[in-house]
Amino acid sequence: MSTVIETRNLTKIYAGGFGGQEVHALNDLNLAINSGEIFAYLGPNGSGKTTTIKMLLGLIFPTGGAIEILGTSDITSARVRRNIGYLPEGAYYPDFLRGEEILKYYGQLYGLGGAELQKRIDAVLEEVGMTNARKRLMRGYSKGMRQRIGLAQALISDPQILILDEPTTGLDPIARKEMRDILARLRDRGKTLLISSHELLEVELISNRAGILYGGVLQTLGTISELLTDRELTIEANGGTVESLATLADKGIVTEDRVGEKLKLRVAAGIDPYDALNLCRDAKLSLVNVAPRRETLEELFVRVVGEARAKERSAVS
Numbered sequence: 001m002s003t004v005i006e007t008r009n010l011t012k013i014y015a016g017g018f019g020g021q022e023v024h025a026l027n028d029l030n031l032a033i034n035s036g037e038i039f040a041y042l043g044p045n046g047s048g049k050t051t052t053i054k055m056l057l058g059l060i061f062p063t064g065g066a067i068e069i070l071g072t073s074d075i076t077s078a079r080v081r082r083n084i085g086y087l088p089e090g091a092y093y094p095d096f097l098r099g100e101e102i103l104k105y106y107g108q109l110y111g112l113g114g115a116e117l118q119k120r121i122d123a124v125l126e127e128v129g130m131t132n133a134r135k136r137l138m139r140g141y142s143k144g145m146r147q148r149i150g151l152a153q154a155l156i157s158d159p160q161i162l163i164l165d166e167p168t169t170g171l172d173p174i175a176r177k178e179m180r181d182i183l184a185r186l187r188d189r190g191k192t193l194l195i196s197s198h199e200l201l202e203v204e205l206i207s208n209r210a211g212i213l214y215g216g217v218l219q220t221l222g223t224i225s226e227l228l229t230d231r232e233l234t235i236e237a238n239g240g241t242v243e244s245l246a247t248l249a250d251k252g253i254v255t256e257d258r259v260g261e262k263l264k265l266r267v268a269a270g271i272d273p274y275d276a277l278n279l280c281r282d283a284k285l286s287l288v289n290v291a292p293r294r295e296t297l298e299e300l301f302v303r304v305v306g307e308a309r310a311k312e313r314s315a316v317s
């Protein structure tokens with residue numbers, strides 16, 4: 001496993017214009033992305049994702065720190081450029097062009113031409129399942145088809161690395177599944193994918209590793225299975241009073257749902273399951289079901305961002 005993208009203390013401060021305050025968009029990012037993985041780069045709006053991506057692409061310059069891509073810090077060299085495909089968020093292509101014309105245009109930007117370019121166009125159209133629609137105008141493409149042409153565009157130079165900003169946003173469940181399958185296939189063929197997305201269910205299904213950014217600071221980093229461990233317990237039970245449930249909540253056993261007699265309780269991570277069951281007995285609950293529960297990526301995200309926000313608030317006050 002080799003590292004294809006590495007950042008060391010990567011920092012970006014935007015200068016404030018007209019007396020405005022400067023924005024610390026990214027602070028000391030240390031990140032290594034390995035070959036053949038799908039890395040999910042997550043964070044709420046304004047957390048610094050696009051800023052990072054733009055620096056990796058050489059579109060804006062870091063204020064501090066270093067970037068290495070494919071073993072070189074010369075990230076605007078032709079070799080690096082050819083090896084990074086980029087799908088911008090909400091990529092727009094002119095309505096009057098045909099799918100294949102767009103690919104031709106982008107291929108030429110990479111210095112491709114003639115039979116070689118034709119071969120690449122055929123290959124990427126096949127890759128994204130758009131061979132039959134290649135001669136249709138963009139105007140007539142659905143959102144899913146546009147997104148697939150966008151991906152084909154990112155693939156035209158046969159890059160080792162793909163950087164995709166919100167690849168599944170606005171797609172219906174079937175188009176999403178298709179996009180997911182295409183991305184997984186690309187990963188299996190050895191490509192490295194960096195995906196920025198707010199669609200955490202999608203991300204959880206396809207990525208190997210994730211990082212969560214907040215306020216320009218990387219808050220959490222790990223493989224999906226490290227991040228989402230079976231740490232919690234869900235208990236279904238009957239009974240309980242407002243008081244006894246409040247007592248349980250104080251001890252980390254929180255009522256998630258209460259319909260009549262029926263309860264669903266969540267036991268916080270770190271509480272011994274036997275202790276939890278004893279506490280439920282003390283609260284006169286009758287047990288219906290006990291199950292381990294894996295946190296979803298969405299829950300992890302909400303928790304991590306919530307904690308970072310709380311820390312920020314307490315630092316200000």
Ligand SMILES: Nc1ncnc2c1ncn2[C@@H]1O[C@H](COP(=O)(O)OP(=O)(O)OP(=O)(O)O)[C@@H](O)[C@H]1O
Binds near residue numbers: 023
């Ligand atoms: N050109 C710029 N000049 C000044 N500030 C900027 C500029 N671009 C971004 N910012 C600020 O930097 C911070 C990070 O923005 P960025 O676009 O990287 O966030 P993001 O994580 O991509 O958000 P989103 O999920 O909304 O796309 C924000 O506070 C944003 O307002």
Ligand SMILES: [Mg+2]
Binds near residue numbers: 049
């Ligand atoms: Mg963004």
